[in-house]
Amino acid sequence: MDAGTSEFAVPDGGDVVEAELVDDRPPGTELAPVDRDRHLSPETAAAIAASVASSTRRAYGADREAFAAWCATEGRTFVPASAETMAEWVRHLTVTPRPRTGRPAGPSTIERALSAVTSWHEERSRPKPTMRGARAVLNAYKDRLAQEKAAAAQPKQATAALPAQIRAMLAGVDRATLAGQRNAALVLLGFATAARVSELAALDLAAVVETEHGYDVTLYRKKVRKHTKNAILYGTDPATCPVRALRAYLAALAAAGRTEGPLFVRVDRWDRLASAMTRGGRTIGDPAGRMTAEAAAEVIERLAVAAGLTGDWSGHSLRRGFATAARAAGHDPLEIARAGGWSDGSRVLARYIGLGEHRYSGYR
Known part of the structure; x- marks a missing residue:
């Protein structure tokens, strides 16, 4: 599309054959996982990190740090986190004023924080925590904000430069x-x-x-x-x-x-x-x-x-x-x-x- 045309240069399926799986390993050989199977080199870890935008990495880092600090204060484990921990943390975010704004975090900020923590579990090869309770708390928060007609209930958008x-x-x-x-x-x-x-x-x-x-x-x-x-x-x-x-x-x-x-x-x-x-x-x-x-x-x-x-x-x-x-x-x-x-x-x-x-x- 020419954005500037105005004033502003704006396989066919084959036969299925049943076959027997044959174990062709030498006798006495076992396929047991070893530590190296769970190891990432620094170079590969850096490549994975580079796939995420730098601004997202910074935000996730801050969210994870805040979650770990809250868990330490509450005597909870941050990775792996339990379903109860996630629900309690979300409730904490919905009622605790942030220093910069004096108001609790908005729904989109809490959504990002949840993504930061769940992806943290994936990066550490841990199962993601069950989020049913956390989602229920967040949905109730969204409903309350909407009923109050709070600005935080609306998705934050940049003003359009027309x-x-x-x-x-x-x-x-x-x-x-x-x-x-x-x-x-x-x-x-x-x-x-x-x-x-x-x-x-x-x-x-x-x-x-x-x-x-x-x-x-x-x-x-x-x-x-x-x-x-x-x-x-x-x-x-x-x-x-x-x-x-x-x-x-x-x-x-x-x-x-x-x-x-x-x-x-x-x-x-x-x-x-x-x-x-x-x-x-x-x-x-x-x-x-x-x-x-x-x-x-x-x-x-x-x-x-x-x-x-x-x-x-x-x-x-x-x-x-x-x-x-x-x-x-x-x-x-x-x-x-x-x-x-x-x-x-x-x-x-x-x-x-x-x-x-x-x-x-x-x-x-």
């Missing part, structure tokens, strides 16, 4: 600076490709190819484990044209001596390419200066706040905005899913475009 909001976000960006050119390119490319901030941060200059229609940008969509090539088209308004913004940023990078490596890089307070970060004499972060996903999300949040926009702004705002605006413009949901790297039948995408049909029809 064309009008993006225009406002970019109005105050100084395009004469390297940082301003980077931020404009990040926002407009993020919208045009419906990219997650982690996908934007992972882009290299080699993934951006200039074409007659503008650019082709190849992103790796980690959630579906596929590469997608997205056509970036010219927009009718130069101020919000992703092709022009990307071209200006690439020229600025080249002028600064950067023609390979990461696309989106850190810029220091003097508007220069930031040097490698060090701590205790050791390099930390990406030595080539690649922005982190968190830093990219912060750019979006900061621009929205500076523009005086209200709502819950995050790195996901651009992705949601693309889906909402594309559906409002009449694009087929399957086209939107393929262009943005959503899995077929994605419930998240269905929620986004369901809103688009009713609330945002004015942005056609």
Whole structure:
């Protein structure tokens, strides 16, 4: 799908033969499990961990640490956890205020914490705890929140960055600076490709190819484990044209001596390419200066706040905005899913475009 056609470059069965299983092992040989059968090398463990998004790993780590601490306080075993322990823990989460918000965790946060603990059991080759009691407690909590019409009863969603909001976000960006050119390119490319901030941060200059229609940008969509090539088209308004913004940023990078490596890089307070970060004499972060996903999300949040926009702004705002605006413009949901790297039948995408049909029809 061309997201930028508007103002914003948005076997036959055979015979079954019965056979006798024959044990062809030498006499006296036994197939008994040994310790090595349960052993994972550090390299394989790291490969398994790498299959999960870094943000999810951090969240799971915090959830597991909190669960282990609660179990220690209560004199309970955290792995393997009993069904009773899981039910009591969920009840604890539904009534205990969190330091940051002063309110108990919401249902989605508790769902994530349950996933963190059950997957912990799998990683330790232990049977997952029975969750019937825990689920009953959580369902009762959801019912109570719904009856109270509490905000926590509603799934938390990022505010959609739609064309009008993006225009406002970019109005105050100084395009004469390297940082301003980077931020404009990040926002407009993020919208045009419906990219997650982690996908934007992972882009290299080699993934951006200039074409007659503008650019082709190849992103790796980690959630579906596929590469997608997205056509970036010219927009009718130069101020919000992703092709022009990307071209200006690439020229600025080249002028600064950067023609390979990461696309989106850190810029220091003097508007220069930031040097490698060090701590205790050791390099930390990406030595080539690649922005982190968190830093990219912060750019979006900061621009929205500076523009005086209200709502819950995050790195996901651009992705949601693309889906909402594309559906409002009449694009087929399957086209939107393929262009943005959503899995077929994605419930998240269905929620986004369901809103688009009713609330945002004015942005056609």
